Every structure is written in structure tokens, then in C-alpha cells.
Amino acid sequence: MGGNMAKMMKQVQKMQADMMKLQEELGNRTVESSAGGGVVRxxxxxxxxxxxxxxxxxxxDPEDVEMLxxxxxxxxxxxxxxxREMVSKEMGKLTGGMNIPGLF
Known part of the structure; x- marks a missing residue:
């Protein structure tokens, strides 16, 4: 029983390390959105x-600031x-789809 617990703790530690690395990588990854046919990006x-x-x-358009x-x-x-979708997708790959509260 003790061996299983040690193995499980190693898996948890590896997952934590992988998540820290992923968080860092995601901070460097970007997504882009635009509106108005690309006039705002x-x-x-x-x-x-x-x-x-x-x-x-x-x-x-000074006459239509609300549109801008x-x-x-x-x-x-x-x-x-x-x-958020990018983060969720990448975290899902790491956690095998498990929803772990408080991770993000």
C-alpha cells in the first residue's frame, strides 16, 4: 500500500511540474481577435x-465614438x-480531461 502512495505522489508532483511549465508556455502564446472587418485588432x-x-x-469617427x-x-x-479556450484545451491535454478546481 505504501508503494502505491509513493507512486501516486510522484505522479502528482510530475503533473504539478508539467502544469507550471504549461502555465509559463501559455503566458508566451497569444490569440488574436478582430472586429469591424479588421479595423480593431x-x-x-x-x-x-x-x-x-x-x-x-x-x-x-469623432461623430460615432460609441461604435469604436x-x-x-x-x-x-x-x-x-x-x-480561456486555449488554456482549457491545453490543460485538458495535461490532466486527461479531469476537471481539477482551482488550477486556472
Whole structure:
């Protein structure tokens, strides 16, 4: 019984080490989203941080600031959604589909 426990603890430690490595890798990976046919582009990393926002001049209409705000909001939310999906997919590969609360 003690041998099984030691083996299980090694597996848990390896999984923890793999997760730490994966978290670091995901911080360097990015996803990109755009809105308004590409006039607003947002890049997010695997830590759900926005790392770039690009707004083309034709998206800036002083008469319609609300549209630009909506485009930025849409692109940001989509980039964050894609980032979460990327993390979930990669974590699923690592954990074999087990949902482990509190990991992300």
C-alpha cells in the first residue's frame, strides 16, 4: 500500500511540474481577435492579459465614438474568450480531461 502512495505522489508532483511549465508556455502564446472587418485588432496571451490593441485610422469617427468603443469591447472579449479556450484545451491535454478546481 505504501508503494502505491509513493507512486501516486510522484505522479502528482510530475503533473504539478508539467502544469507550471504549461502555465509559463501559455503566458508566451497569444490569440488574436478582430472586429469591424479588421479595423480593431486585439491580442491576448494565455494569462488572459491583453498584450496589444490596434485601431486603424478608418475606425476613428469623432461623430460615432460609441461604435469604436463597441468594436474594441467586442474584440477584447473575443480575445479573452479565445485565450480561456486555449488554456482549457491545453490543460485538458495535461490532466486527461479531469476537471481539477482551482488550477486556472
Amino acid at each position: 486585439v491580442v491576448a496571451n494565455g494569462k488572459q492579459e491583453i498584450v496589444a490593441v490596434e485601431i486603424k485610422p478608418e475606425a476613428v 468603443q463597441d468594436l474594441v469591447l467586442t474584440a477584447v472579449n473575443e480575445a479573452l474568450k479565445q485565450s
